[in-house]
Amino acid sequence: MWFKNIQVFKCSSPLALNTEQLQEQLNEHRFQPCKSIETYRLGWVFPAATSDQLLHASNKKILLCLRRQEKVIPAAVVNEILKERVEELELKDHRKVGRKEKLNIKEDILTEMTPKAFAKSSYTWGYVDLANQWVIVDAASSKKAEEFLDLLRQTIGSLPVIPLNTEVTPTTLMTHWLNDISSRPAGLALNGQCELRSDLDEGSVIRCKQQELDAEDVLAHLQAGKQVTKLAIDWQERVQCILNEDLSIKRLRFGDDLLEEAQDSYADEDPMTRLDADFTLMTLELQRFLHELIEWLGGEHQSH
CATH class of the missing domain: 3.30.310 (TATA-Binding Protein)
Structure with a gap:
């Protein structure tokens, strides 16, 4: 869970x-x-x-x-049947089947296949x-x-x-973290993965994996005007994730100590006992992490 x-x-x-x-x-x-x-x-x-x-x-x-x-309903199967029916019609009526008629035939095929799918x-x-x-x-x-x-x-x-919206954008903060080691909060470490993008050229994207992000060749991209849109972070060795520019969090993982704490909290394999322990510990940890993340980002955005 x-x-x-x-x-x-x-x-x-x-x-x-x-x-x-x-x-x-x-x-x-x-x-x-x-x-x-x-x-x-x-x-x-x-x-x-x-x-x-x-x-x-x-x-x-x-x-x-x-x-x-x-x-x-596999698209390849539908397209194969569609092709066969169109060819039969064109051969029978000596005419070209138009786009609208093809769509109608495709809808008929889907209606026929749905009950058996x-x-x-x-x-x-x-x-x-x-x-x-x-x-x-x-x-x-x-x-x-x-x-x-x-x-x-x-x-x-x-x-x-x-x-969720914050006063400081994740892109601004992640770029600052990558550019200045001293700006990183205590307990936060970078996990060797990021995505850099240029505002001037939407097609210009650099993806770094398993790299030393403080290396000169990575920082050179920041000096060239690129900004961080994704960044892998490790918070207190309890939460690891990829933070995205829209504040969504991907590839979320919890530290071994926390998972062991969850396992130690239930002695049997009763699903409800396990669910309650996992849910309680996970939500408390996420609450702590999200509060810190929001604080780093200047607090929640206040509409005026």
Whole structure:
């Protein structure tokens, strides 16, 4: 359950949730398998196998899990059938099949194949942090995060959130860190990976992996006007990740000490005990890290 990527959203107006009421609302949007003619379905599922609720609450944080089931229809198969049908029509009617007619034929093929297609599922985790008024989603893409937020919005009726925004842009801060060793906060280390981009030339991108980022050849790119858009960082040997220019966090990993602490906190393999321990420790650590990150970035942006 440990998150691997996070996108942080801030409530633009106070959000209060009652867990009993929320459980009833979640039940109304509980996951149901795709019907034969549906291409996909979304819904909430139990966070643990032994759970009897569609949420897990701890320290004013509410964990949810979205399941997406979609029919798998290989594009190559559809295109092959489409090609065969178009060729048959053109041969039979002695004419050229137009683009619009091809699209109609393709839609017919998809309608025929959908009831027979295999279904696959994917899961998106996220939690509402009522104390900090955040919604944090384990998603590598904004599209996947928005899917989670949209279903939560439908579930509770309203969800006034915006992407977390700070006074200083991540690009400005990461460039400063790379350019000036003394500017790096205590407990922060660079992890040998970054992406540099020039504002003047969108096609000019330098990607460094497993390199000494303080080397002269890397710093020369900064002197030439490039800025840091991605940077691998290590915070207190407890959180490692790649910080992106949009404040999203990718390839999130937690330190061995923290993972061992989680394992030591439960003596058996009961899924709910394990979930509670993992969720509590992960969210507390993320809270500490995010507070420091926001402070480094000059605090949350205040709209005037």
